Amino acid sequence: MRLSPRALRAAQAAWRECFPLQGRDVARWFPGHMAKGLKKMQSSLKLVDCVIEVHDARIPLSGRNPLFRETLGLKPHLLVLNKMDLADLTEQQKIEQHLAGEGLKHVIFTSCIKDENVKQIIPKVTELVGSSYRYHRAENLDCCILVVGIPNVGKSSLINSLRRQHLRTGKAARVGGEPGITRAVMSRVQVCERPLIFLMDTPGVLAPRIESVETGLKLALCGTVLDHLVGEETMADYLLYTLNRHQLLGYVQHYGLDSACDDIEHVLKRVAVRLGKTRKVKVLTGTGDVNVIQPNYSAAAYDFLRTFRSGLFGPVMLDRDVLQGCPPADTPR
Ligand SMILES: Nc1nc2c(ncn2[C@@H]2O[C@H](COP(=O)(O)OP(=O)(O)OP(=O)(O)O)[C@@H](O)[C@H]2O)c(=O)[nH]1
Numbered sequence: 001m002r003l004s005p006r007a008l009r010a011a012q013a014a015w016r017e018c019f020p021l022q023g024r025d026v027a028r029w030f031p032g033h034m035a036k037g038l039k040k041m042q043s044s045l046k047l048v049d050c051v052i053e054v055h056d057a058r059i060p061l062s063g064r065n066p067l068f069r070e071t072l073g074l075k076p077h078l079l080v081l082n083k084m085d086l087a088d089l090t091e092q093q094k095i096e097q098h099l100a101g102e103g104l105k106h107v108i109f110t111s112c113i114k115d116e117n118v119k120q121i122i123p124k125v126t127e128l129v130g131s132s133y134r135y136h137r138a139e140n141l142d143c144c145i146l147v148v149g150i151p152n153v154g155k156s157s158l159i160n161s162l163r164r165q166h167l168r169t170g171k172a173a174r175v176g177g178e179p180g181i182t183r184a185v186m187s188r189v190q191v192c193e194r195p196l197i198f199l200m201d202t203p204g205v206l207a208p209r210i211e212s213v214e215t216g217l218k219l220a221l222c223g224t225v226l227d228h229l230v231g232e233e234t235m236a237d238y239l240l241y242t243l244n245r246h247q248l249l250g251y252v253q254h255y256g257l258d259s260a261c262d263d264i265e266h267v268l269k270r271v272a273v274r275l276g277k278t279r280k281v282k283v284l285t286g287t288g289d290v291n292v293i294q295p296n297y298s299a300a301a302y303d304f305l306r307t308f309r310s311g312l313f314g315p316v317m318l319d320r321d322v323l324q325g326c327p328p329a330d331t332p333r
């Protein structure tokens with residue numbers, strides 16, 4: 001939905017300049033960084049020729065686990081930024097420059113749902129492996145790739161998409177909408193015949209420390225941690241703040257609101273009523289208990305988040321602040 005420039009200016013005047021981050025304990029939102037999974041990957045390293053790190057294209061510059069490159073960095077590395085169908089890539093070149101500045105020269109944007117750009121991966125991997133020294137593996141004719149990444153970014157979906165593209169065959173890895181579907185490093189799965197290429201899927205591994213509360217909120221919006229650990233209403237509030245700042249006002253039309261608004265309580269109330277998500281609550285009054293119908297805020301927040309994640313509010317770039325040179329306000333300097 002597009003507002004007229006005048007209406008937009010009026011609405012923007014009332015929008016928040018920043019999101020309140022104080023008093024939020026990001027460490028409690030994320031489970032331990034799953035050191036066991038990382039150790040297992042390290043021990044598989046001698047069996048592989050290349051590492052594909054999958055990350056979410058909506059947060060191309062934040063939330064990656066630095067330990068992947070520290071512990072697996074011996075092997076050629078390709079960064080696959082997946083879910084490009086949900087990401088606003090207007091500034092793709094700037095993103096690539098930013099990543100190149102961090103030493104990440106090999107980057108491919110993909111959508112495993114739409115099988116977009118997935119065909120570029122095997123030629124790139126072949127090129128990277130061909131131009132590197134294959135420790136212990138020079139005599140092997142096949143090539144083996146380790147797929148790593150934080151939870152829920154689409155690692156298993158990538159394996160399935162590659163198999164669809166190169167082998168015209170179905171699923172090999174389990175996919176799910178919640179983080180933590182893949183629990184163990186898998187045995188090798190073939191994804192291509194010529195050249196002969198195998199992949200190994202791994203469980204999602206988060207960084208041991210999330211760099212800032214805002215990064216934590218972005219990671220939560222992308223579904224890398226179970227929603228209830230952060231709180232659906234907190235996440236819905238951060239989502240509303242982001243949508244308004246990015247002028248992604250599709251939510252207004254989607255839920256039949258009168259106008260854009262920056263007050264999450266007001267928005268969730270309207271969403272709940274619109275969806276018929278209300279609940280009876282007993283209230284103690286001077287004359288006894290009375291049943292009151294109240295909006296179900298958490299059900300409304302859940303719907304708001306789910307609709308955003310399905311892309312119905314439009315493509316988004318959650319790292320716009322980092323791209324513009326303003327890292328999250330609470331990032332330690
Ligand atoms: N829109 C969109 N959704 C995707 C894409 N790739 C994967 N998904 C969805 O993202 C969710 C997670 O996908 P998985 O392949 O299970 O992710 P994973 O990284 O293996 O997850 P873990 O096992 O938790 O580490 C699923 O609901 C997928 O359908 C994509 O390119 N676009």
